[in-house]
Amino acid sequence: MNSCEEYLVDLPYPSVLVREINVCYATLISGAFGGPGSESTAIAQYIAHNFYTHDYPEINFAYRCIASVELTHLNLLGNLIRDLGMPPKFLTYETNCYWTGKNPAYAYKIRPILLSDIKGEHDAIAHYTRLIHQIDSPDIQRLFKRIILDEQKHIEILTKFLASMGSECH
Numbered sequence: 001m002n003s004c005e006e007y008l009v010d011l012p013y014p015s016v017l018v019r020e021i022n023v024c025y026a027t028l029i030s031g032a033f034g035g036p037g038s039e040s041t042a043i044a045q046y047i048a049h050n051f052y053t054h055d056y057p058e059i060n061f062a063y064r065c066i067a068s069v070e071l072t073h074l075n076l077l078g079n080l081i082r083d084l085g086m087p088p089k090f091l092t093y094e095t096n097c098y099w100t101g102k103n104p105a106y107a108y109k110i111r112p113i114l115l116s117d118i119k120g121e122h123d124a125i126a127h128y129t130r131l132i133h134q135i136d137s138p139d140i141q142r143l144f145k146r147i148i149l150d151e152q153k154h155i156e157i158l159t160k161f162l163a164s165m166g167s168e169c170h
Contacts, residue, residue, distance in 0.1 A: 004065035007157065009149040013076060014142040021085035025135050027093040029081055032131065034099045035092035037123045039074040043067050045104035045120060049113045056110060059161050066154055073147050080140065114162045121155045 034040050046067035053060040078088035090099035105116040128144040128151070135141065 004068055007062060007065040007153065008069045008072075009146070009153055011146060011149065013072075013146050014139065016080055016083070016137075016139040016143050018080070018083040018139075023085050025137065025140065026081045026084035026086035028131060028134055029077055029084070029140075030086070030089070030091065030093040032124075032127055033074065033077040033081055033088055034090035035095075035097075036099075036103045037120070037127055038092075038099065038103075039070050039077060039124075040090055040099050041103040042070040042120055042124065043074065044101070045106075045117065046070065048104055048106060049117065052108050052113060053110065056161075059110070059114075062157060062161070066157075069150055069154070073150070076143065076147070080143070110165065111162070114158050114165075118155055118158045118162070121151045121158065124151045125155075 032038055046063050050060060050063040050067070053063055081088040086093065091097060105120065107113040107116050125148050128148050132141045132144050135144075
């Protein structure tokens with residue numbers, strides 16, 4: 001198991017052609033980039049949790065891979081925010097609140113780790129679904145739908161890990 005390919009959906013990310021600056025859209029997307037439930041938070045949370053998965057080599061590897069997929073999402077969003085006319089910053093433009101290390105859900109035992117990360121993926125899907133309804137751009141909507149596929153795959157993987165733990169889950 002050397003490749004992270006199984007931790008993302010085997011479909012390309014759709015390109016987004018930004019036809020004009022749209023600060024409103026960039027502002028909305030900033031929450032997914034640098035807000036409390038953002039890709040930035042997901043990356044930090046997976047990395048923090050990975051320190052406590054060494055007794056579970058398959059989960060440890062998966063967490064590094066999933067963090068890498070989340071970084072891909074972060075890069076896609078950052079480029080989109082820039083193309084829409086705003087600098088990608090680790091903040092939510094809607095509230096002008098910067099990202100903080102208080103955003104990740106910190107857990108130290110395998111069961112709470114898996115549960116908090118499954119919740120984070122569900123929250124991300126809900127956020128992207130809201131953005132799809134708020135942003136009237138088929139290109140951007142397609143990108144968010146593609147990202148959602150990865151998040152759903154992560155839920156599937158994490159749920160399998162949780163189920164495989166059985167009674168040994170602490």
